[in-house]
Amino acid sequence: MYHVAYFLDQLINGVTLGAIYGLVAIGYTMVYGIIGMINFAHGEIFMIGTFVSLIVFLLLGLAGGVWLPLAILIVLLAAMLFTAIYGWTLERVAYRRLRASPRLAALITAIGMSIFLQNYVQLLQGARNKPLPPQITGGVEVVNTTNRAGEAYAVSLSFLQILIIVLTIVLMVVFTLLITRTALGRAQRACEQDRGMAALLGINVDRTISLTFVIGASLAAVAGLIFMLRYGATDFFVGFLTGLKAFTAAVLGGIGSLPGAMLGGLLIGLIEVFFAGYFNLEYKDVATFTILVLVLIFRPTGLLGKPDIEKV
């Protein structure tokens, strides 16, 4: 019974972590799909999302007790808005002029932006870890058993985890509808296929690419909020590893594929948590990167990606 309980515990943790990776991975995959560059600074956008969430939480706390669901909704919207502006500016300032340049130039610029944003936040907010007290407490007990030492071991699904999973699913559904059903989504997909042709057919390519960054950044902001609620602390460096793993997730799912990014995020979250839970905590990052290497060697298009035909 203990083994099942432990497994269940890890599963719940893995899914919540996977939700964060999946939401960040969508930003990577969309940008890669539309302009073919790795937006290396996307992890930093996520980090800004955690800071904005924290600031708005603190503001609401100073303003007096706000009904918790309303508070979370306000934080969610504010974080999405302010982080999206960072995403938009990033594209406008750093990437737009380099669209026709060698790929490497865009990647270097993205790395430069990533370093810049990290230090920008560090200078403004200090290098110390910023804690957020738990906002949502309580949960539903799923299994109650004893561990090997005979102590009580309860696996519970906290309200927070339920919120995270529901929020992620709702967002993914809205996002999927946005891409598949709306004019914006059609424009986005058209630009992905052929930017020149889309421009000839009257699609404002610049605006579509900007919107891609805005959508990616707002989803990363949601991931940032979830991260704050779940792990209760942030600093200027959280974006680096999260971004790297989210990118791994996007590659695992097949870069350019939106369902792939969600699936990849979930898988990476599960792999990381299970590896840490069953094998070795210290080497969990090595496990993630090993997966990345293996996927790229044996299935470079990822799980759900389309094969990339090399044209001369």
Add this chain to the structure above:
Amino acid sequence: MAANIAPASRPAGRPVDRPVDRPVDRRGILIELGGTALVVFALTVSLVGFHIKDISGGITLDLRFVDVASAVAIALVVRGWTILMRHGYHRVVAISAAAVAALLVVSLLFGGAGVQPWLPFKAELLQWLLAVLSAGFAIGAGLRISRDGRSGVAGHDGAALDEQDALMDRVGAHVQRNSLWIGGVLFAAAACFPFMPGVNLQYLDIGVLVLTYIMLGWGLNIVVGLAGLLDLGYVAFYAVGAYSFALFASPDSPLLQDLGLTEGISFWLCLPFAGLMAALAGVALGFPVLRLRGDYLAIVTLGFGEMIRVTLLNFYSLTKGPDGISNIPPPSLLGYSTQSKMDEETLQNTTEFHTAMGWDFNQADTTILLYFVILAMALTTNFFTVRVRKLPVGRAWEALREDEVACRSLGINPTNTKLTAFGFGAMFGGFAGSFFATRQTFVSPESFTFIESAVILAIVVLGGFGSQIGVVVAAFLLIGLPEIFREVQEYRMLFFGGSMVLIMLWRPAGLLAHREPTIRMHGRKGRGGRAEADRAT
């Protein structure tokens, strides 16, 4: 994508030449200014406007709305100047920008604490930056006025940008053509540097650091510049070199203790070994991944870099984890030690260099020796690169960079060719790593983070892919300058990231980028670079 790095092309988004006497669109300008203000306000209101402050038992918020207001004001002024420049009001810009710059400089120099509250930012450095920015606008506008005065025709912005670009292209071409001369002068300067008047220990240390990065840049240039493989994990080989050196050279290393040795092995014996280990690591890591396309390869190498760091951190029995390996001896010279302080037992067995020569011990001598060791190592790397370009394998690297499909159809094995480039690049990284270990006398995983890889790559890319002198220039700009201005330590990485972005936006192919093929089919006319075309017109 056929080639990993496409040849330099011009960005598409450049403004087209437009006549200056076009009617001024007031509404458009207002929208533009309003948009700028709104965006800057929205950017700054969250992260600048609120400061998360630690207090006992938690955190609270500090308000900093003055900073937000000044950021918006500055953005408006700068945008306003840009718009005025675009519409041909150069005189207004020149006068107002010069006035602002003069005001800032005067109040910074003579104002003291009294005027500080009137200035927009708390940090003095940012004020200076603003002053420089305003001065830049003033000079730019002034130049335009004088040129327009001379030619009698109002110029266009697009033309000015193109002119700048062509100028840098010409500089790049000149540098490449005269690289022998420039290299000789640079070498002479580098060789004389330790003996120049006014060079103290601090400058020597900076010189050693800059040379280390030049060597790393040249090593990575083999991989990125010649073979066109984007390696974001170069620091992995640097780390392998440093650790394999430290494990054999330091008497404290767990490996030597396991082997029952009490004394480290000499620098000159460990150095080739460290290079060999790094090259092996390069080949072993490169083998599975070199089939991948450019940016995937970049991320995988990044992953490798992190994997090596995490392993060094956790493999305690070999690497002592976060404690690192200390007590690495400095290099010896002709069998004599250059160390100053040693315990009695070691002193009996070795002769110190200064004793053998009958000199007084001087700390600077050790640093000068280190300086010449790294100079020699860096020059070896450079010599290797310059010569290998003339060998079949070097030619194959460059061909592979230009067009992989064509290479494959000509019978070049891409994987093996890339593997040699990766291995050689890693080897020089390993050499540099052993030098790093012996200079620091201490290695720990802390020194081998991703940021190091990014710095080295930035040096290569900013200098211009494949340009050996470009690497030197970029290393001075990125490593030397921030080291000299140590007071601005806090802002160092901010400027580092910012200048990476700005240089890439200005010159997407690198500062001194001017890629002429190493060999041509039909003399100089075969595939003229831009410079040739410019001269012809």
